[in-house]
Structure formats: C-alpha cells, structure tokens
Amino acid sequence: MKLWRWLWLAATLGVLAEGFRVALFVVPPDSAQGDVQRIFYYHIPSWAGMGLFFAINLGCSLVYLAVRNRDQVLALKADALAVTSAEVGVVFCLIGLVTGSLWGRAVWGIWWTWDARLTSTLVLWLIYVAYLLLRRFAAGPQMRTLAAVMAIFGYVDVPIVYMSTRWWRTQHPGPVFGGAPGSGIDPSMMPAVWWNLAGWLMWGIFVASLRYVAEYRTQKAEQDEALRLLDAQHELGGVTPVAGR
Amino acid sequence: MDMGHRHLALAYGITILIHLIYVTYVAVRYRRAKKLAA
Numbered sequence: 001m002k003l004w005r006w007l008w009l010a011a012t013l014g015v016l017a018e019g020f021r022v023a024l025f026v027v028p029p030d031s032a033q034g035d036v037q038r039i040f041y042y043h044i045p046s047w048a049g050m051g052l053f054f055a056i057n058l059g060c061s062l063v064y065l066a067v068r069n070r071d072q073v074l075a076l077k078a079d080a081l082a083v084t085s086a087e088v089g090v091v092f093c094l095i096g097l098v099t100g101s102l103w104g105r106a107v108w109g110i111w112w113t114w115d116a117r118l119t120s121t122l123v124l125w126l127i128y129v130a131y132l133l134l135r136r137f138a139a140g141p142q143m144r145t146l147a148a149v150m151a152i153f154g155y156v157d158v159p160i161v162y163m164s165t166r167w168w169r170t171q172h173p174g175p176v177f178g179g180a181p182g183s184g185i186d187p188s189m190m191p192a193v194w195w196n197l198a199g200w201l202m203w204g205i206f207v208a209s210l211r212y213v214a215e216y217r218t219q220k221a222e223q224d225e226a227l228r229l230l231d232a233q234h235e236l237g238g239v240t241p242v243a244g245r
Numbered sequence: 246m247d248m249g250h251r252h253l254a255l256a257y258g259i260t261i262l263i264h265l266i267y268v269t270y271v272a273v274r275y276r277r278a279k280k281l282a283a
Contacts, residue, residue, distance in 0.1 A: 020257075024257075033249075034249055035249055035250055035253055036249035036250070036252055036253050038253055039252070039253055039256040039257075042256060042257055042260045043256070046260070087267075088267075091263060091264070091267045094263060095259070095260050095263050095264075098256070098259050098260075098263070099256040099259070099260060102252045102255050102256045102259075103252065103256065105248075105252060106248055106249050106252040106253075203264065207264075207267065207268055207271055210268075210271050210272070210275050211271045211274065211275075213275060213278065214271065214274040214275040214277070214278040215274075215278075217278035217279070217281060217282045218274075218277075218278045218281060220282070221278075221281045221282055
C-alpha cells in the first residue's frame with residue numbers, strides 16, 4: 001500500500017476516534033429521546049456516504065457508456081470505479097437501514113414499517129444489490145453496458161428517497177437539515193455531526209480507493225489474458241468467428 | 246443497561262462491524278489483484 005494511503009488511513013482513524021468521543025461523551029443528549037438520539041451521528045454519515053458513492057456510480061456509468069467504443073482505457077477505469085462505488089454505497093446504505101431500524105425500535109417501538117422513506121430506501125438497496133449480482137454472475141461482452149444502463153435507471157430512486165419525507169408525511173420524521181422552519185439540531189450538537197460526517201466519508205474514500213485498485217488490476221489482467229489468448233489463436237491460424245457478433 | 250443504551254451500543258457496534266467485514270473483503274481482493282498483476 002502506498003504511503004499516502006497509510007497517511008490517509010491514520011488521519012481517518014484519528015477523525016473517527018474523535019467523532020466517537022464527541023458523539024458519546026461531549027455533545028449533550030437530546031431532551032426528548034435521551035442518549036439513543038446519538039445513533040443519529042452514525043446514521044446521517046451513512047446516508048451521506050450512500051449519496052456520494054451512488055452519485056459517483058452514476059457519473060462513471062455515464063462516462064463508460066459515452067467512451068466505451070472510443071477509449072478502452074478510460075472505459076475500463078470508469079467501469080472499475082462504477083462497481084467500486086456501487087459496493088461502497090451498498091455498504092453505507094445497509095448501515096443506514098440497520099441503524100435506522102435500531103433507532104426506530106427504541107423510539108417508535110417497532111423495528112420496521114412500510115413508510116415512504118424506509119420502503120424507498122430498501123428498494124434502492126435492492127436495486128444496487130441486483131446491480132452487483134448482475135456484474136458478478138452475468139457473462140459476455142454486453143454485461144458492462146447492461147450494468148451501466150441499470151445503474152442510470154437505478155439512480156432514479158435516489159432523489160425519490162431524498163424527497164420522500166417532503167412529499168409524504170408517514171412514520172419517518174421530516175428532514176432535519178433543510179426542512180421546514182424550526183427543523184435542524186441544536187448548534188451544540190453539530191460538532192458530533194461534522195466529525196462523524198468527515199470521518200466516515202474519509203473512511204469510504206479510503207476503502208473505495210483500495211477496492212478500485214483491486215478491481216482495475218483484476219479487469220486489466222483478465223483483458224490482457226483474453227488478448228494474449230486471441231493472439232495465440234491468430235498465430236495458430238485457428239480463429240473462428242463467434243456467432244452473432 | 247436500558248433499551249436506549251443497548252440500541253445505541255448495537256448501532257455503533259454493528260456499524261463498525263459491517264465496515265470491518267467489508268474492508269477485510271477489500272483487503273483480500275487487493276492482495277489477490279496485486280499477485281495477479283505481478
């Protein structure tokens with residue numbers, strides 16, 4: 001692992017440790033919910049991470065579709081970053097669902113309800129799990145193109161999730177940030193939000209950078225191996241056209 | 246420990262656990278890819 005990654009990891013762990021300390025021992029408890037409200041400081045960064053990485057997945061999928069016939073190297077990089085960001089986004093989304101469920105059980109008395117925010121988020125998670133399964137199990141040259149198209153359609157659910165608490169008033173509370181007048185949290189609680197937001201996003205970037213290198217190297221090695229086999233076939237004069245291509 | 250504190254501990258614990266599981270998977274993929282490229 002390169003030096004900058006070790007330095008980034010050290011900084012990330014420092015920020016996360018400070019975020020943990022501030023969230024649990026520094027900021028005051030919520031006047032209505034008590035200490036269980038501190039789940040918020042891990043819940044919100046998960047959604048921020050999910051939003052960031054699914055947006056990267058969308059961007060990379062668009063780039064892949066735009067350049068796949070013109071620039072093979074850029075297309076390969078965009079595709080590797082697309083699968084990487086989808087994976088990291090799915091992890092953040094899963095954590096958001098689990099921490100939300102635990103919080104809901106403590107505050108509402110229920111683990112789950114089919115309200116607009118929860119249902120649209122579960123659908124979003126399932127869409128990206130399906131995207132990863134498609135990439136894992138589908139074979140053939142069209143797999144990457146299909147996955148990129150699926151990612152674009154899948155992203156449509158992201159603004160629906162974001163707007164769900166504004167469009168429909170169901171079980172989930174309204175938006176804390178950028179919501180109705182009087183929404184938001186007390187300024188004394190904001191340090192816990194900022195430290196954990198920064199820490200978990202830095203962590204996501206660190207993991208994604210490692211996963212990207214792994215994915216790109218694997219895809220490059222597979223591509224090189226396929227080209228080597230094709231060259232060997234040419235040399236033997238045994239090339240046969242593939243049906244339907 | 247009351248239910249609120251138990252759920253708070255679970256939420257933080259599960260968050261860290263899921264991230265640790267995923268980063269372990271990524272580390273395995275990274276090492277495998279490094280060997281493949283070598």
